[in-house]
Amino acid sequence: MGNYLYLAVNLFAISFPLIRSFEPKINFARKWYALFPALVITAIFFLVWDHWFTVIGIWEFNPNYLLGIYLFKLPIEEWLFFFTVPFACVFIYEVLIYFFPKDIFRPVGRPFVLVLIPILLLLAFLNLDKLYTSVNFFVGAFALAIHWLIFKDKFLGRFIFAYLVHLIPFIICNGILTGGLTEEPVVIYNNAENLGIRIWTVPIEDTIYSMTLLLMNVSLFEYFRSRKTIQQTKSY
Numbered sequence: 001m002g003n004y005l006y007l008a009v010n011l012f013a014i015s016f017p018l019i020r021s022f023e024p025k026i027n028f029a030r031k032w033y034a035l036f037p038a039l040v041i042t043a044i045f046f047l048v049w050d051h052w053f054t055v056i057g058i059w060e061f062n063p064n065y066l067l068g069i070y071l072f073k074l075p076i077e078e079w080l081f082f083f084t085v086p087f088a089c090v091f092i093y094e095v096l097i098y099f100f101p102k103d104i105f106r107p108v109g110r111p112f113v114l115v116l117i118p119i120l121l122l123l124a125f126l127n128l129d130k131l132y133t134s135v136n137f138f139v140g141a142f143a144l145a146i147h148w149l150i151f152k153d154k155f156l157g158r159f160i161f162a163y164l165v166h167l168i169p170f171i172i173c174n175g176i177l178t179g180g181l182t183e184e185p186v187v188i189y190n191n192a193e194n195l196g197i198r199i200w201t202v203p204i205e206d207t208i209y210s211m212t213l214l215l216m217n218v219s220l221f222e223y224f225r226s227r228k229t230i231q232q233t234k235s236y
Contacts, residue, residue: 116144120208
């Protein structure tokens with residue numbers, strides 16, 4: 001698909017969730033008032049991070065698979081990524097709530113946080129010479145800690161379920177971007193800055209990067225949704 005490949009991955013990620021957003025059972029479109037602020041705030045954080053890592057050479061983008069439109073040294077497709085992928089992930093989160101009303105992973109929430117935060121911090125400290133690994137794991141641990149301080153385990157079970165399910169399309173999309181189906185990768189990682197462990201062609205660090213991306217969007221999504229609920233309650 002040449003220069004349209006990264007754009008096609010973005011469109012693939014958002015197409016089905018966008019079409020099904022108006023399905024009456026899920027009513028995802030009616031929750032966009034909470035989703036869009038979450039997307040924008042999270043995207044700003046990740047785009048700043050992304051720009052920094054691009055400038056210092058942690059990763060780069062292959063022009064053979066891009067439209068050639070750049071904003072602040074980032075291809076337009078990368079900007080879209082931080083909206084299309086979280087949109088699809090929060091859609092998964094909401095669909096799972098509808099089809100599985102019982103929060104079956106809630107008992108796992110506290111152990112998940114208590115185990116994963118120390119592991120991420122330890123790995124980050126042990127790999128300070130690898131910026132993608134260390135920064136990514138520090139940010140992931142911090143995001144988990146902040147979520148726990150604010151929400152405790154109220155949404156963690158739902159988040160964990162969505163995170164596990166999202167790993168399937170995540171590996172497919174990220175695998176395409178990291179060269180799983182092409183002669184060259186779309187996103188080229190500097191392997192000196194990561195552990196060099198791959199799932200298919202996806203760096204293991206990306207699973208934590210994606211976890212943080214989803215967690216921030218879910219946290220903000222639930223925050224804005226709860227604010228509207230409180231305002232409606234007060235109006236009565």
